[in-house]
Structure formats: C-alpha cells, structure tokens
Amino acid sequence: MTLDVHVLGTASARPTPERAVSGSLVKGPDGIAVVDCGEGFQTRYALQRRRLKRHSVGETLKPSAVDVLAFTHGHLDHTWGALPWLQSMDLENRQQPLLVIGPTSAEAMDALLNDEPLPEGIPPADLTRQWMAWYELGGDMIQFPIRWVLGDVNADRWMEINPDTGAAALLDGMPQPSGWNNSTLRPVPTEHSVPSCGWMVQQHAMAGKFDRARAEEMQLTTKQRAMVARGENITDVNGETIAASWFRGGERAAVSVLISGDTAATPEAWEASIAPTLLIHEATYLQQQQEKAEEHMHSTATGAVTSAHAVGATYLALTHYSNRIKDASMSVGEAKAAAEGVAVVALNDNDRLVVDDDGGLTHLVWEREGWAPKSIPPNR
Template sequence: MFRVIFLGTAGSLPTKDRNTSATMVNREGELMLFDCGEGTQQQMMRAKTGMKALSSIFISHFHADHILGIPGLIQTMSFHGRTEPLKIYGPHRVHEFVRILSALGYYKLRFEIEGIDLEAGDIIKRDGYSIHVIGTEHSVPSLGYALVEDKRTGKFNREKAMELGVPPGPLFSKLHNGEVVELDGRTILPEDVVGDARPGRKIVYSGDTRPCSGILEASRDADLLIHDATLSKDQQEWAIESMHTTAEEAALLAKEAGVKQLILTHISSRYSDDVTPLLEEAKAVFGNVIVAEDMMEIEVPYPDKK
C-alpha cells in the first residue's frame, strides 16, 4: 500500500470546502503527515485514517496554517492512550516548537515527542525508504520533502530457473533472496535467474514555495509531485510577492522534471467556487494533473505496474 490522502488543501485560510494544509501518506500501514493545519485531527476522523500508526509529522515551515493542528492532535492521541513516541521534523528550531507544544494546556502527555531540526540535503533513512529534505523558497525558512523508496529486487525468471533444473519451491525463494543454490554439483547464482533491481516509488511534497531548483531536481522522474499552486497566472505578481507558485509554473516544473503525475494544492480562497482556471492553465502545459480536493485519495503504484 502506498496511498496519499489530502486532508487539507486550502491556501492560508480554510474555506467551507477546504481545510488548511495537511497531506497524509500511508505506506504499508505507517502513517506520515506532511504539515498539520488547524482541524487536521477532525479530517483524519472523517477520512478514517486512524492515529495510532502515525509515526512522524514533517513541517514545511512555521506559518500558522501549516502547524496549528498539531496541539490538538497530540493531546487527542494522548487522551486515547498513545504511548509510542512521535517524531516531529521541520526547519531550524522545531525542537523549541515541540517544547512549547508539550507545555500547552496544562496537559501531561503520555508519550514522548521528539523535535528534530532539519536542513536542506539531510536524508532520514527508514526501513525500506528515505525522506530527502529539500530547500525551498518561501517568505520564511521552508523545506520540501521527497519520500524515496529503496530499490526492489529484480523480477524472478521462473522459466529460466526451470531450464536450469531448479524445481519450484524453496530454492526459487532462496535465489530470489540473493542466495546461491547448489544443485546436482552445479552452482546456480541469483543473477542467473533474477533481473536487474527495480526502482521503488517516489513522491515529492513542495510545501509553500516559489518554483525552485531544489524541488525540480528532487522531482526528476517522480511518480507523484504535490506542488503549491496557490494562484493562477493572472495573479503572477502577487505569487512572486507572496512567494507562492502559479498553476502554470507548477506544471512547467513538472514537465521539465518528467514527473508522472502532478497534484496542485494550497489553493487560494479566491478559487473557492471554481478551480477551472488553475486546472486549465496547468493542463495546457502538463497533461496528467489534478487539483487536490479535501478527502481525495491517490494510490501510487510501482513504476513498472502503471
């Protein structure tokens, strides 16, 4: 399973249909939040994501619409008996932010929260994947994130194995797991029957940013790019002043990076009734694009299974 759930897709202010920024990734049952705007815990309840498996929160920057949901979420998890530690990652001084959070409301938490300061270029290694930290360009210190899975074992060539006299069963598994097999005085090597390693999946989350080289390079051949598209191109000057991206600019970046799918998020309230201007200008540049909606879910398949 590799599922992305859009819990909050609004830019700066919530609207009647859009909550503030929060994007959840469910990878093989492990939950990760990228930003956590106000009301995120209620959105999690509506989406039935659960909270127990939440391992980490990745903050892109410290504007209120990206962090105000954290205090309520951690206190709710504590009230429900959580004891597993939670890691909160973000730009410089996130550890101080966590210290303040822990003291809010005179409420003693039942689990440990660790705040971890990050810089562009950092890599967080996890079991089967890594989180790559990207420098972005916003009005305050800001980061983007790329979740990059490890390479997978190559495809097992069943026919070739049988031609070499390997009987179906445990020896197939040994070879596919990289073990050498001795058979009738012959040595069968894994590379005799297993193809080249296959890429895992890669998704990129830009957070709030102007189009920038960091996101462009991190997005090369990504399966999914989730990018700030706060405004349409007729608001270009305001996009530059407020350090956001237009839908057209996000599409141009996605095209140059060769991503497979682009999802536009952080949508300004001026498009509350109609996101068509954003979608049409992006589609004019890059075909496989969607404007995110709250509660939208996207499955990310392996590159060789699309």
C-alpha cells in the same frame, strides 16, 4: 510495498465547505509520515481512517503507525491542528515514539543553542516561536516520547529541543523517524516568506520482480522455485548451476513522493537529480494572478509545472488552491498546457495517490461511497 498518499486538505489559507486547510499523509513501507497539520486535522484523519475501513477492507491508518509529523513551515493553516492532535494521542495512551520536525531560521537556532532569548525579529510563524508557545499550552506535558527537532534546512543544521526547559542541543544530522529501514525522509529547501521546506518520502530501491514465466519454462519444482526466489542458487539433475539471478529483473528504481508546502515556483535548490516520482505542489493561483503569486511567494498552476520540470518529477499533483478557484479543472488545464513529459492531476480533499514499486501512479478520487480510480492521461 507502495507509497500511499492521502490528501486531507487542498485549500490555501482559508478553508471552504469543500476544502480543508493543509495536511496530508504518506503511508510507506515503514509507517506513516504526516506532512503539515492545519486546523481540524485530527478529525479529518479519523474520518479518512473510517472511510478506509469501510471501503478498502484490509487497509488501515492506525494513528500508532504515525512515526513523524513534518511541517513545511509555520503558517497557521499548516500547523494549527497539531497540538490538539498530539494531546488526543496522549489521551489515547499512545506509547510509540514520534518525531516532530520542521524548518526554522538560523537566527532562532543560534539563539536557542546559545541559551539566549529569541531575537525580536523572529516572526510568530517561525516554528521555533510557535513550539515555545505550544510548550506553554501543555505541549510539555505530553507523556509519550516526542523528539522535537528543528533545522536550518539550507545549512543542514539540526537541533533537538527539550520542551520542559526550552533548551536545545545540536544534532549530528537530521534524525530519521524511529524504525525506518526501508524508506528515508528528506527535506528539500523551498522559498516562502518564512523558513520553509518540502518533505520527500523515498522508498528504497527494491530487488527486481521474480520471473515466474521463466521458472515455469525451466520446470522448476515448487521447492526449487522458492529457493531461487529467496536468492539461493540451485543445482539441476545434471549438476549444472541454476543461478537465482536469472529469475530477477534489474533492481527497481527507488520511488518517492515530494510534498512542496508553500513555495514560490522553481526554488533554487531544486535540481533534476532529486527526481521524485510524484511531486505534490501548491498551485495557489491561476495565471492571471501571477503578480500576486510572486508577491506572496506562492505559485500558479503553471509555476508548479516549472517546479516539476526543474526537479525532474514524473507526475505532478496540484493542491493548495486559493478560494477564488472554484473548480480545480481550471488549474489543471493551465498546468497541462505548460507541462512537457510530466503528467498532471488536480487534487481534491480525501483523494489518494498510490505510487507503486515500478513508479506507476494511481489517482483515487473520493466519491462518497468509496474511491474511484481516475485515469491519468500522459502528457506530451
């Protein structure tokens, strides 16, 4: 098992010929989580799927494996591709359930739960208002089962909306994508100009690696080896017990990927205990535009590093560049100068980041005729 991230858009608000707007996916042990879905996402997804078929034989990105579409916030560069994609899935006769989830404001939640009209002050970029518009545009006609869930992330309060009536029901807690047993989806509060959160996909801790060398040394038969590998103790010819636990290293740590969405650097809720293996963080600006970053509640590359330090990330990947940044090497240069104990990479469209079960990271860079691994120099 691994966590395989496909980055399908690295531009901030305005796309460029080389960079599309936001939208990434994490393929984990249970299925695919799509995080954000800007303009044209479905085309990018289909293209990536085709690339994978051609260049990574045996790996797939079946749309039916997408279990959740999670939004970090309601700005259009993160949402505009969602409704068309849902409608395409419907036309393709999708049957699998889908969780569509995102953050909203306490005010919007209260209004919906009390069956009242949304207060005037709720901006169009609040997902509640946006979803209501989608329902009117045909979102309520989609045939496959969708759970529409919005939450006040800071208060951990969640509601499910009925797209036919617009009525909402309070939930016991945040629902997980259907069928997820080996991984967990978790919101992490961020700080942006509208209700927002990052999303973390965490693969559960796994048993340690099987120690083949030891099994060989002890001259176990194939059958005995299979038994201890399954966790069964066996008895040797002298009647002595050979414990299965001798052949397993300690439990491997849970590995995880956190995608920030848009945020000011070092959100207050970010603490070292969150400790994602990989943090994918926005880096809209360079250091010289620090003021702009603060004004618009975005981050600089250096700010992304302070976020990574605060949240205890092992690896940091930069994305969401302003179109003034022509070459992400500038961003990664600034970030590396500030990073301590965090390895930093810069993302471009169609890159992949693969987190293995031992917490190692491979950065695969798309190069027209396939993905090439790019070395990740460790940071001081």
